[in-house]
Amino acid sequence: MDDELLRGRVYGSDHEDAGPRVGRVYRELVAGPLDGLLLDVTGWSGEQLAVGAALPTEIGAYGAGGRARYRPRPGDPLRWDWGGDTR
Template identity: 60%
Template sequence: MNGDEQLLNGRVYGHDHDEPNPGPLPHRTYAELVGGPLDGLLLDIHGWRTGEVDDGVALPTELGRWPGGRALYDPRPGEPRAQGPGITCRLYYSGDTP
């Protein structure tokens, strides 16, 4: 694991590694990002409807194939999801876009 990857693990997407609390909060809902440039990060999906999660996400990142582009993450059809706060689902890397 390189230095950038170590900084990302266990951290919430969009929070800087040097923030006082870059990790998840117990009352929020998160999706775990699996694979690709954002592997190991948690995406805060608190308040998202199921359909919004099902649509997948395109997350801006400097770590992808195109710096300043977006990393694409999608759920796997039929994969179970938990209810309530904490990590409720996984989103899997499916590619990059400029």
Template identity: 50%
Template sequence: MTEHTPRRIYGADHDDSDPYATTPGHDVELVGGPLDGQLLDVTALTPRSAYGPGGRADYEPRPGCATRWDWSGDVPW
């Protein structure tokens, strides 16, 4: 049996009581690019990104796989 190391949810506050808590149907895995392997809670995600304008990496849902988002490139400043 392979041991699983919990992954921190990207963007979780440092004082969050459980920054590793996942919510089925709300978390996606980012694939490729600078955030490869990170989990992201998309519950309150807006079209501009979770933290407003100014992000540098763009990810899109993988066709046919709602739980994985693929890196589509860097976002210009």
């Protein structure tokens, strides 16, 4: 894991334990409401990694109950780009 990722906060983690852990696999979320957070994708299948995720967030366009969509960036699958918010 590169040094840049080791400094990031992990999506869904408690504030006291928000840093990445050695031995886990992460994707960096780029743009949108979760910009700069790391998503723990440890154990995800190749198909899941190719599709991306719609992550629950209260800070997106739809508030509580909303989701932010992220997909792998073409040519740089370690970074997932925001694709908009959804309910």
